[in-house]
Amino acid sequence: MGWIGFIAGRxxxxxxxxxxxxxxxxxxxxxxxxxxxxxxxxxxxxxxQQGFIESILEISSYYVRLTxxxxxxxxxxxxxxxxxxxxxxxxxxxxxxxxPFRELQVLLRGGYGQxxxxxxxLRGTAVEEDPGMAGKLVFEEGSFxxxxxxxxxxxxxxxxxxxxxxxDRVELISVGGSGALADGAELPEESVFTLRGxxxxxxxxxxxxxxxxxxxxxxxxxxxxxxLGIKLTDRWQDKKAAATVAALVPAGTEIKTWRDxxxxxxxxxxxxxxxxxxxxxxxxxxxxxxxxxxxxxxxLERREEIGLLRAVGAGxxxxxxVFVWDxxxxxxxxxxxxxxxxxxxxxxxxxxxxxLESAVNGVLSxxxxxxxxxxxxxxxxxxxxxxxxxxxxxxxxxFLFGLCSAxxxxxxxxxxxxxxxxxxxxxxx
Numbered sequence: 001m002g003w004i005g006f007i008a009g010r011x012x013x014x015x016x017x018x019x020x021x022x023x024x025x026x027x028x029x030x031x032x033x034x035x036x037x038x039x040x041x042x043x044x045x046x047x048x049q050q051g052f053i054e055s056i057l058e059i060s061s062y063y064v065r066l067t068x069x070x071x072x073x074x075x076x077x078x079x080x081x082x083x084x085x086x087x088x089x090x091x092x093x094x095x096x097x098x099x100p101f102r103e104l105q106v107l108l109r110g111g112y113g114q115x116x117x118x119x120x121x122l123r124g125t126a127v128e129e130d131p132g133m134a135g136k137l138v139f140e141e142g143s144f145x146x147x148x149x150x151x152x153x154x155x156x157x158x159x160x161x162x163x164x165x166x167x168d169r170v171e172l173i174s175v176g177g178s179g180a181l182a183d184g185a186e187l188p189e190e191s192v193f194t195l196r197g198x199x200x201x202x203x204x205x206x207x208x209x210x211x212x213x214x215x216x217x218x219x220x221x222x223x224x225x226x227x228l229g230i231k232l233t234d235r236w237q238d239k240k241a242a243a244t245v246a247a248l249v250p251a252g253t254e255i256k257t258w259r260d261x262x263x264x265x266x267x268x269x270x271x272x273x274x275x276x277x278x279x280x281x282x283x284x285x286x287x288x289x290x291x292x293x294x295x296x297x298x299x300l301e302r303r304e305e306i307g308l309l310r311a312v313g314a315g316x317x318x319x320x321x322v323f324v325w326d327x328x329x330x331x332x333x334x335x336x337x338x339x340x341x342x343x344x345x346x347x348x349x350x351x352x353x354x355x356l357e358s359a360v361n362g363v364l365s366x367x368x369x370x371x372x373x374x375x376x377x378x379x380x381x382x383x384x385x386x387x388x389x390x391x392x393x394x395x396x397x398x399f400l401f402g403l404c405s406a407x408x409x410x411x412x413x414x415x416x417x418x419x420x421x422x423x424x425x426x427x428x429x
Contacts, residue, residue, distance in 0.1 A: 027291045031334025034283035035402045039342025041280055042394055047387035049269045055203040058132045061261035062229035063238050069252030088248055094241045096231045097130045102218040109171035110162030119211045121218020132231055141166045142197030149217045152193035155207035156200045168195050174221045284405040291406050295323055295413030320414040327410020335402030349388040
């Protein structure tokens with residue numbers, strides 16, 4: 001294997017130095033560009049997708065949702081028993097947090113117009129109990145203040161739609177209640193709340209249609225039933241955690257995992273990512289064809305050298321491995337340099353896009369006054385910052401794509417070695 005690698009290295013080196021023979025350079029650049037592009041694109045896509053998924057899991061669906069049977073959550077159920085159950089679930093090693101909540105569909109009236117919304121009732125200590133949710137809710141005005149029973153927190157888009165400011169009064173009409181409280185008293189048609197905070201979650205649907213009120217007040221409006229939202233240290237262990245929790249709760253308790261919620265949305269994100277992999281991966285097919293043609297040319301140009309190697313005892317497989325090693329060196333150089341550049345750009349994605357936008361706006365300023373080009377314009381995309389997330393196994397897969405495209409092309413191109421007969425090549429030498 002030593003002489004095979006040595007000869008392969010000499011072939012690549014001489015091809016790089018030879019004037020008028022650019023295929024090795026083009027092959028290395030092609031693989032590098034493909035790996036670079038795919039690494040950056042997938043990292044940016046991961047940033048967007050993971051941001052959306054985390055917003056959904058941390059704010060809305062939780063990893064596991066536990067809905068007690070009506071007799072276990074109604075007014076006849078002991079508050080101490082419910083509290084003991086929650087503490088028992090929180091003590092599980094796989095559980096990160098467990099927060100009880102109530103949800104109701106409502107119609108909100110503000111300073112201008114009205115808007116349907118989903119309101120979640122939480123305890124005032126929910127921020128301390130669930131740091132993950134607290135990290136996703138960025139308050140542009142006010143704070144997470146639900147201690148007062150008339151407090152309400154709204155998303156930025158919802159508050160803007162209703163033209164509300166901090167401290168304004170909000171009328172809430174429940175549209176999902178039973179019409180009467182458990183003690184037989186009639187539900188009021190309207191409840192008035194005071195806006196204590198305006199938050200941004202980074203997910204447009206939540207900022208436009210979500211709000212929070214006091215847990216007890218939600219119980220008076222919607223009934224005493226509640227849902228327990230459970231978050232895990234590892235969301236992929238949801239089925240195992242659900243089975244563990246099921247052994248602790250009374251019969252009739254409904255248990256669902258995050259896979260049961262937003263199934264279509266998560267499936268669409270997975271399909272989008274797969275097709276992006278395929279489309280950008282077509283670069284490797286083009287580069288592979290380029291390497292295949294270049295290697296065929298090298299085989300034809302070096303027929304005499306191949307004949308000499310065969311004549312002094314090198315087997316057909318060994319000579320073929322010379323050209324496979326040639327492809328390996330090209331693939332390793334291209335995929336390695338592309339991966340390094342891709343990771344560099346991905347970890348400094350904000351600076352990269354700023355530089356790109358400055359360059360484009362600089363060119364535009366030559367033809368018109370100023371420039372307002374933005375890759376992800378806030379007028380089109382509901383984002384405040386660009387985030388890229390690098391998943392090591394995906395970067396390794398992209399690297400292997402680039403390397404294997406060169407190896408496969410070199411293997412097929414070297415098949416012509418078997419047709420070369422040393423006696424015919426060296427007859428007139």
